[in-house]
Amino acid sequence: MLESLSLGHSATNAEWGHSINMAGLQRTLSQRMSKEFLLISLGIDGNVNKAKLQQSVQDFNSTLYALIRGDPQQGIVAAPNARVAENLQKVLRLWVPFEILLTSSMDSVRSLDGSINVPVLEAVSSQNGPLLDASNVVVGGLVDAAKVSGASTNGLVQDIAGRQRTYIQSLCLKALLVSQGVSLVENKASLKETKLLFEASHAGIIEGVPFAGVPVLTNVCTLHQMSEVTFYYSKVRPLVSEILNAHTVQSSQETAQRLAQDIANLTEMLFNSMVLAVDLFNNESTACDLVSSMSGAEWHAFIDTLGQLRLETQQVTQHFMQVALGSNVHTSKVEITVMMSSASQRLRSLIEGRKEQGIPSPPTQGVVDQLLVGVETWSMLETELTQAVRSEAVSPITVDRVALLSGDLLDQLSSVMDMTLKEAWRASPDTASYLLDLTSKQAMRLSRLSKEASLAHYGIKPEQNWLALNASRDSFVATHHMLLVGSPAQNATPSLPKRSQLCIIRLMHQVDEFYQQLQEAALAVAHGSFEKVSDLGRLNPLAQEAMAAASKALVDGVCDNNTGEVELQAWLELHQEAADLARLSQDATASFILAQQEGGGRFSSLNAAATDVEASLHRLMFGSWVPHVASPPTQALLDHILSTLGPVVERFEAALAGTDVLSVEAAGLSLLNAAEALQAKYLAGAMEADPSWPGARVDILMSQAALASKVLKETLMHLYGFRKTEVELTSAIDEFDRSHEHLKAGGGGLEPVIQERKDILDQWEQIDQAWLSLKSYAFAVTSEDTWRVENAMAGVISEIQVAVPLYGMEDVEAPESFPWTTAIYTSVGGALVCCCCTIAYCQWAKDRVHGQAGDKDKQAAKRGTLADEV
Structure with a gap:
């Protein structure tokens, strides 16, 4: 008889895969039927669950006989060998009495008065377990048979993924059994074990278990669907944990009774999402359009998380260099440990998605592939960093290795960002996404200043790290300027507006002040100063905090415009700058006349004068570190500069670009008058702040x-x-x-x-x-x-x-006789x-020596350019 049940033809890969899947569903049905029976006993949607139970019984029965005999129409192979056939017969022997128990008791398990037939529930509890185990053995036999036949299937992963459906149904079943007081101790323990098995398997089929033959999940569509599973499980998990965390079995029962309806509803949604995921594990389709389905908020969340990850990977290297240089060692080791954990979580969130946090799964297969490359690099970097935290001293070889891996990881994550921005811009042109990228790069550059300066100080490829340091400085300054004054749209990037909100300008002014201090310390460290190494560790968090606040304001486009009281020093700085602009208007006019009349080097002086005028206006609009000029004290004064002074400067600059002396002179006088009018406003503000001045x-x-x-x-x-x-x-x-x-x-x-x-x-x-x-x-x-x-x-x-x-x-005035x-x-x-x-x-x-010594830090940069886009 067993020989007549053997495989009669050469099964295809698809048939093997479908057969394994259907056998796996039998495990799930054993738990699903039991769950539906328990819901009937609880009076939860009685008629609905009776209909579901009848359908589940029918499905189990028909699939069991299809697995025994084969069903070409469904693509199910017959038992491929005697061992599988024997195991199917064992399932059949367990199934027959269990089917009778369910079908004969569904109408009587709950009386009209609400009383429950507990012995029947105990019978269901005791019989469904052996049926589940026997069905599980069948799946394993089919997976082995598929391998022996040479079929190319994802059998092991299919088995594990399919088993997740079973665990989901079992979670609900065990919780319901606990709620009914059926074998309380045993079922509570089983609930805990099932929870742990589901979580371990969930992580395993996504992250991979190489030694067990489970590969890393790389399919973008399957990853997306698994993010749905993760999301729904995040809703179920706290409810299950609440039952398990109860101090006594009696309180566990009370908790389970209270949560029964919610657990039933949520596990159903979790189950449905897992069913779709299993289908994708089986066919490995990539035909999903995730780009067009992502909302603007999801794009922003993904880009923001990616930017934060990119920053953390540089910050952790910066702290590593503090350890390597022997500065703030204990604090830096703590920071490394914390940041490694945070970076690992962000990286997993980007690959798997975290719907509950608003983070979607990757939008394209290319993004997935590049992220997985980053995972490998991060794993190696994490190993080196962990060793450094545990060691008393860090070797030069380790420093060199960390520097190399950090650079590689930065390149890989930047590649992911470029791909993501390209898709985001294509799907929905959005300035916020572009700003998220720009501001995250600025934060990263602040951290890179410390890292690159420390590497140069340590002696790791000093010339290369000097080039990198100068490139980071140049890129930061250029991007900071662009974020303030705006930029026109390009093929792949949207336009940026000139900033006109005082609160944003003030936040950016704070960023600039911290950047200038950080830059000064970084240059000193790169030149060999050990004393300034601690300044890097002190200033970087302050600069990052300021950059984070500015980034939020820039991306959101709103912030608190409440300026509060303005100090006298701010008024004095602005009063001086307005007076300087008035003078510069006449300086530039004189330079123009000399250039037109004498030519030669006079045009260089003219260009310098025009640049001075523009720089002065920039300081009045946005503030400055050197010379120190405060940002505008009030929104009204900023509006005046933007609406009145700014256009006057533009007309003056336009005249300077021509050849007409009289036009330049007239425009210069207009600028002189406008600057003096602003000077008067700042004088009034200063006098009000301190009438004695x-x-x-x-x-x-x-x-x-x-x-x-x-x-x-x-x-x-x-x-x-x-x-x-x-x-x-x-x-x-x-x-x-x-x-x-x-x-x-x-x-x-x-x-x-x-x-x-x-x-x-x-x-x-x-x-x-x-x-x-x-x-x-x-x-x-x-x-x-x-x-x-x-x-x-x-x-x-x-x-x-x-x-x-x-x-x-x-x-x-002193009245004393001696002129003290x-x-x-x-x-x-x-x-x-x-x-x-x-x-x-x-x-x-x-x-005088600017051309010789002032640019010493950038001499090496003239021999090559470090690519770091603005």
């Missing part, structure tokens, strides 16, 4: 610098015939003279300088001498010696800059003068 005289003194530059411009206008008379030049000189006199003797709203302020009086004399020199050249200059009047003008401005902090000190006040002011003033002169000399020396 002698702002009126400081304001006039600062305006003298613009007047001196205007005198130079008018001198050139007259010299080259653009003025028919000397009226404008004379007017500018007279205006300077009046204000100059007021700054000493009073008038025009100013009080005379008190005698105790010898520091001011002495510096006023210095300005006076420089001014007399400028005036003497104004009417006597020729086209051959314009440099003389330029130098004279520069001398006036230099002396004015020395005087500004002196005039900014509040006067205090004069002595104090003279001492302080002398110190300020020395400081200002020293600063001026240092700046001059720096400018």
Whole structure:
């Protein structure tokens, strides 16, 4: 008889796969029927579950005989050998009485009064287990037979995946048995075991178990469906855990009774999602369109998670270098451990999806493949990092290895990001996705500054890491600028707007301040400073926190615009910058005239002057670290700059690009007036912040610098015939003279300088001498010696800059006979003068050697370019 049941033809791979799947479903049906019977006993959807039970009984019966005899129409092979046939007969012997038990008792297990026939439930509990075990043996036999026949099937994975359906039904069944008090201890233990088996198998068929012959799941469609399974199990798991965590079996029963309906509903959804997953494990189809089905929020979540992962892999290397260099060792080891765990979780979330967290599974097969490459690299890097955490010292070989793996992983994750952004942009053009990428790169570059500087300090490929460090610096600055001023749309990227929200600008200003400090420390470390290594560890978290806040505001497009109280120093910095812009308007006009008349190197000076104007406007809009300028104090002032001053600067720059001197001069005057109007607003703000600050005289003194530059411009206008008379030049000189006199003797709203302020009086004399020199050249200059009047003008401005902090000190008249006040002011003033002169000399020396030493950090970069897209 057994020989007549053997395989009569050569089965195809599809038939083997389908037969294994159907045999696996028998295991599931053994638990499903029992579950449906328990639901009937509980009075939960009685008629519905009776119909389901009858269908389940019919399905089990027909499939069992199809497995015994074979069914070509269904693609089910007959028992392929005597062992499988014998095991099927054992299933049949167990099935017959179990079928009778279920069908004969479904109408009587629950009485009309709600009482339950517990002995019947105990019989179901005791009989379904052996039937499950016997059915499981059949599946194993079919898997082995398929291998022997040479069939190319995914038999082992199919078996494990199919068994998950069984575990899901068993989870519900065991919970229901506990709720009915049936063999409480045994069924609670069985519930725990089933839960653990499901979780281990779930991880195994996704992550792979190489030593057991279970491969890593690589199919994008199957991964997506398994993310659905993960999602529904995340709903079931807490309910099962609540039953298991109860302190007594009685409280477990009470909990199970309370949760029975929810568990039944959720396990049904979990089961349905697993059924679809098993089908995909069987046919390995890639015909799923995940790109078009992803929402904007899902794209953002995936890109954001990927960006965070990319950042963490660089941060963990940065902390590793702290350990290697012997700085903040204990803290850094803790950070490495925490970040390794976090990075591993993010990587699994990207591969598997975490629907409960809003993270979808990968959108394309290409993204999956590249992520899996990253998994291998991360695994090797994680091994090295773990060893470093456990070791007393880190060897140079390990440092070199970590640096190599970190770089490889960064390249791989960046490739994933590029592919993802391409698909996201193709599916739905979205500026937010692009911003997520840009800001995550900025955060990554902040971390790379520390990593690359530390590697250069350690001596690992110093020239290469200097190149990388400079490339990171350049890319950060360029991207920071672009995030503020905006950029036009390109083929693969959307346009970015110029930022006009004060809160965003302030957040970006904070980022810039931390970047500048971090950069300074990184350069010092790369040059060999061990003392600055600890600064890297201190500054990086602060910079990352600032970048995270700015990123959220940029992506969301909203933030808190409440500015609060503005400190005096902020007003003073902006007041100074507005005055500087007023002066620069005349400097640039003078440079334009000289370029048009003299040519040659004058055009370089013109370009520098135009750049200075643009940089000053940028500082007024967005703030600056060096020179330190605060971001705009209020949204109203920012709006004024954007709507009024900005367009004036644009018109001036457009005129500078032409050849018409009169057009440039007119545009320069407009800019002068606009800058002075802004200067007045900042003066008012400063005076309100501190009424005792002698702002009126400081304001006039600062305006003298613009007047001196205007005198130079008018001198050139007259010299080259653009003025028919000397009226404008004379007017500018007279205006300077009046204000100059007021700054000493009073008038025009100013009080005379008190005698105790010898520091001011002495510096006023210095300005006076420089001014007399400028005036003497104004009417006597020729086209051959314009440099003389330029130098004279520069001398006036230099002396004015020395005087500004002196005039900014509040006067205090002292009645005492000994001139203590004069002595104090003279001492302080002398110190300020020395400081200002020293600063001026240092700046001059720096400018002089800029081409030789100032760019020393980037000399190596000229011999090659490190690819790091903006």
